[in-house]
Amino acid sequence: xxxxSNFQSDKCPGSVTGNPLNGLVEKVCxxxxxxxxxxxxxxxxxxxxxxxxxxxPADPTYPLTFVSxxxxxxxxxxxxxxxxxxxxxxCARVQATxxxxxxxxxxxxxxxxxxxxxxxxxxxxVLLFVPAxxxxxFTVKAVVSVVAxxxxxxxxxxxxxxxxxxxxxxxxxxxxxxxVPTYGYCVLPPAQEYSQEVCSGFFELPLYPQSHxxxxxxxxxxxxx
Numbered sequence: 001x002x003x004x005s006n007f008q009s010d011k012c013p014g015s016v017t018g019n020p021l022n023g024l025v026e027k028v029c030x031x032x033x034x035x036x037x038x039x040x041x042x043x044x045x046x047x048x049x050x051x052x053x054x055x056x057p058a059d060p061t062y063p064l065t066f067v068s069x070x071x072x073x074x075x076x077x078x079x080x081x082x083x084x085x086x087x088x089x090x091c092a093r094v095q096a097t098x099x100x101x102x103x104x105x106x107x108x109x110x111x112x113x114x115x116x117x118x119x120x121x122x123x124x125x126v127l128l129f130v131p132a133x134x135x136x137x138f139t140v141k142a143v144v145s146v147v148a149x150x151x152x153x154x155x156x157x158x159x160x161x162x163x164x165x166x167x168x169x170x171x172x173x174x175x176x177x178x179x180v181p182t183y184g185y186c187v188l189p190p191a192q193e194y195s196q197e198v199c200s201g202f203f204e205l206p207l208y209p210q211s212h213x214x215x216x217x218x219x220x221x222x223x224x225x
Contacts, residue, residue, distance in 0.1 A: 002189060011187035023183045031177050036138065037129035038171040045122070045164040050104055050151070052116035052159045060108035066160045067105040069118065069148035076100040076144040076168075083130060083140075092130040097123050098142040098168055104160065120146050120164065128172050136174055143169040 003012045010023055050069060076098040084093040099121040106114050124142075131138055144166065151162030 002192070003186075005189075005192065007189040009187045009189075011184060012189070013186070024181050025184045026182055027179050028182045029177050029179055031175065033173050034176045034178070036131050036172040036174065038169060039126055039128060041124065041126070041166075041168045041170075043122075043166050043168075045166060048120065048148075048162055048164050049154060049157060050102070050118040050120070050148070050160045050162055051157060052104060052118055054117040056115050057112065060106075060112065060114050061110040062108065062158065063153045063155065064106045064108050064114075064158075064160070066148075066151035066153065066162065067107060067113075069102050069104045069146075069151065069160070069162060071120070071144060071146040072101045072103050074143045074145060076142040078140050078142050081140055085130065086127070089127070090129055091127040093125070094128050094130070094140060094170065094172075095123070095125045096140060096142075096170075097121055098144055098170075100144040100146055102146055102148070104148075106160075118159070120144075120166070122166060122168065124168060124170060126170060128170065130172055131174065136176070138172055138174045141171045141173055143171070 003014065077100070078096050078098055080095070080097045082093075082095040084095075086092060099119050102118050102120055104116045104118050106116070108114055122144075146164055146166045148160075148162040148164050151160040153159075154161050
């Protein structure tokens, strides 16, 4: 059982029914990451060269045939950060380079499947709200998802030239202590362990067949039991 599998309690997450003020019991200070601003970019990048490292197996037979490439993690590295506050706006110009590791799958000339690591780096230049200077500094973070549906082998670099589909989410965040109203602590339901129950049909059978008294339905004879 879990919060969302037939667990009925007013002390568990879910939709609010009735007056949302009913059940509020206290104000709680919680430590969270506050997102001051965020934006999303989706772009298609043509003719991007993937430089391969950490090839597995280590010595493939060239040339290689591209299969696919996809980012390994949503967390990206932000480098070359530049923040330029705009005099006539609340926003600031945020410039940076976001880099994300990707896994590249390929087949070598001998027909052996292999994989390699690569890095995709993309420039960003956006307007975002940046909070005023404070003791606790804000952080610029990036969440990136990249996929390369097709690519060709580049003999000069022994890598691939690919077409990329990239989604970049840029965030201005800061760890803060917030005061929020709560309904108290959650009530945790007991766990319901997963079981395939492959024997359920067998275990439901009776130990002995049911006894039949009187005439049989499918014959004209009278059964003895």
